[in-house]
Amino acid sequence: MLIEMTVNGEPRIATVTGAESLLNVLRDELRLPGSKNACEQGECGSCSVVLDGELVCSCLVMAADCDGSEVVTVEGLADDDWLHPVQAALVEAGAVQCGFCTPGFVVAAAHLFEHHPHPSREEIQEALSGNICRCTGYGAILRALENLAGGAT
């Protein structure tokens, strides 16, 4: 079947044959490999996208159920000239090591700031508790985002 979605602001059509996840369709069909597959169980957040305004794990979303939906992936956050403030903050703060978790963090943090421009450290931690990082120990990620929370967004 064909499903029509708006992905990163653009109308996209994807062929879906079975019960495959939105993550698989984004990566393999729509050639948007930014969202990562690290567990396919919703236990790591590397596949985080914003679906119809909600932050979700795309590995747990059935692509066939996304007909008519709006999806924002990591590839949709920077515009032509500028990185999203979250992206810039993470790079500047040395919060990117292997980077596999980074797209998920970027999407989750961007979503957080859209709804809560000035979260506390604990609120940031809780909002990102669904995103696992194995390299950084979270220190630099939290510092980057706390900085962002403290200033204008």
Next chain:
Amino acid sequence: MTGVTDTASRVRGGIGESAVRPDGVPKVVGSFAYASDLWAKGMLWGATLRSPYARARVARLETAPALALDGVWAVLTQDDVPGAPTFGQLERDQPVLCDGEVRYWGEPVAVVAADDLHAARRAVAAIEIEYEALEPQVDPEEAEERDDVFHRIRIRRGDADALGEVVVEGYYETASQDQAPLGTEAGIAIPDGEGGVDLWATTQWIHVDHEQIHPCLALDPDQVRCHPAGIGGAFGAREDISLHIHLCMLALRTGRPVKMVYDRAESFVGHVKRHGARMWYRHEADHRGELVRVQARVLLDGGAYAHTSKAVLANAAYFAAGPYRCDNVVVDAAAVRTNNPPCGAMRGFGAVQACFAYESQMDLLAAELGIDGMELRRRNALAAGDPMPTTGQIVEGSLPVREVIDALEEIPLPDDAVPDDARHLPGGIGLTTPPDRVRRGVGYAVGFKNLAFSEGFDDYADARIVLTPAGVEVHTAAIEVGQGLVTVCQQIARSVLGIEQVTVVADDTSEIGSAGSTSASRQTQMTGGAVYRVAGELRRKLLERFGGDDLSDEGVLRDGEVAVSLAEVCAEGPVEEHVRFRHPETHPTDENGQGDPHAGFAVAAHRAVVDVDPDLGLVRVVRVDTAQDVGRILNPAAARGQVEGGILQGVGLAVLESLVLDEGKILNASFTDYLLATSLDAPEVEMRFIEEPDHWGPFGAKGMGEPPTISSTPAVVAAIRDAIGRHLYRVPVLPEHIVGL
């Protein structure tokens, strides 16, 4: 090292700055290509049939039903291996595919290539296979008794019968830990149409992969090219071959590109993990606490195949006494073969297990003597010029054990106020624990390890530098796994040359010599050392040839003015230099473990503060502070990242992570039940760096990656013991252990 001018102060992005990593932007926008993101036209997908038994004989294997399916192009078994039937980094003992006897749960039996992933999985399911299950041998002590060992090490130094006034004995266990890098095993192999193949796969060392791959394919070395690919973390998991040979075989058989990506469950069994250890220790000291004799028996469960067990065991044995002076040391260590999943490298590489044991012992000794734990450690602290307690090697260069202890103790302890916010309490948002039930504990530990490879191994790193009118290219085969090597190479080249425009190019095995493994905390010193050397050579030659006194992005400078532009310098083509960098020689030890096996050492001390709910056994790791011996900080943000990341992995082994094995099967091969710390679990970390220049690292730098993972675990356990007053002898510490059930 000499030859560095004052360019470091002039060039932007040189050493000492938190220079932003060159792959940072691609990673945050999602365009960085990991091995699992690679794509080729006409690509097939690979999948693997794995044994559901830990030990079995394959009674019947019929691949035809799978091959008959639509869209299936190859189904290969051990019979299809063109060349050498086995591979292995130190010992070639693992069959490429099951040779008829399954030796571990998840052992690959067959591989398929099909049009897409679903077809590949269907093909795997269609292979007809019958196993005759055998009794798996999973007890490491029984394996040792049977002499089913990969390796034994015997260390005898000094007087084996020396007696101390005070004796403490202990038994300790560390679980098998998984590296759990977020990027799973992945790769793509593309046949070149002339009988050869190109491979991009998750790895830590393309040259050692290459050495193992081409003989199995019955190909000449130049017919196989291993390319670096984007890696989503490693921590040792990538040091050994996983899907590499399988992918090449499938590509060569089908004549088409083949891609394979392990899912998380498969990844758990698809790569080597940290050895579980059992350790029996006896420490003897005089009344002042000075160590008289240390005796250790160390048993590592190597699982089914050798991989790097021999080297891990060496580390566990050579570092078994800790960073302390002791003239009488007895160590008997063995790495045994069982039907558990194979073990190999994980950050800390043997030194982690030993550190948990010897630091637990030091605390017991301190308690027995009524001496403060850190004071005891200070009294025994090793220093440069001292003999290593185990091997007798005189420590060359720096080893600031006392200094890291002092620096750590200077970091102020947090105040005792118990927090109100549930997120700061044991149990967190589970709301299990009221503030008045919390008991705080503080614990310390010190640990050390060698840097780079040892025991006479010919450890080197190649680097090539190319100057063009556009700037400088640094070519290396060194694998960037996230640690920031690529940034440090840029910084070193910039600082040596005075040129800011530096690109690091990852070359494949046909383009450059080996950089050695991204492991053993060695790349900053080795590849960084090679870059330092080769950039220095280039600079020296250019200044000589053009009569200049400095370099910049504009060209050769004389008295501050551009005398020769880069375009003119490169008029006859790019200017190249190549270097093969080696560290100071090391030597194998003798039959008593005596000798000079190590190239250098690094030490770190950790202090953990934990809040414990003693009735429910729940732990919140509040802080882990550290002081680390780093030689010289080349990139402060990257250094901080290594320390914080390593500490959290150490915290993981202390309270969260273990592979739960049952008759050789991993019961928790998923992120649901193999628990990685979340951001809510992360402690605060304050760090101090001791910068006593190393004797051979570039700018005096030392490797930084492993020390944070070594003594953080015992520090956390010591803190829990302090909070509850109970003896804890194994990690991870579980709620039931704390509660005493």
Next chain:
Amino acid sequence: MEIVRPSTLDEVLSARVEMPGAELLAGGTDLMVEINFGHACPEHVIALRRVDDLKDEGDGRIGAGVTWARLESSDHRALAQLARTVGSPQIRAAGTIGGNIGTSSPAGDGLPWLAAVDAEIEVASQARGVRRVPWNGFFTGVKRNTLEPDEVVVAVVLPDEVPANQEFAKIGRRSAMVISTVSACVVRYDDGRVHVALGSVAPTPLRATRAEELIAAERDPSKATLAEFSRLVAEEVRPITDLRSTEAYRRHASGILSRRLLERCLARC
């Protein structure tokens, strides 16, 4: 694979009849895990995400389609507490209380609350209309319930009296994204009745009725009574030893957790 995307409850019930054996897809947080690992391969799927009929909240009803994210701000104190602990923010944005009920896992985070407040599960079918099942008539075993093949969980229906005095806690080995080792919910009514429900200690959510009897109407129980309360809970639970914990620990923790929650409720009296 065939998928239907109904927007009303009636459409859902028709689909249930027209596609017997179809998988119900709400938040996907349980079903998609099965699918991703090849344990489920549905030929027919009924997607519930767009059915507004299932999303109402209030007047003693919680629609099956209400997500955990919404329930984090529920007026029911313990429900809000437990909602905050379900999975992760990403899971909570998609996962629904109806899905939790339908999966009927012994560790289902919402189930002890349903037991503690004596909720009913409202289910519907095209053939028989609506029926309400008390929670203890709905959950029958590990991942088993009395939902008929042509039925759908529609809502949680609460009794007229649901006290404000409620407390929840969940034990897990890390601070987030964790399947509970033991969870507990205690509710104290104005007349002194106390309900004590636990999860992950039996095939279905369990009420520690003997402990409840002991403590009923006590406004200021003695230490000895509290200790006995704790002991009774520990005795009444039926935990197992599994990958995540041991029977002995779970028993011990059940007693402690229940007592702490009771003490919180009593402090509010």
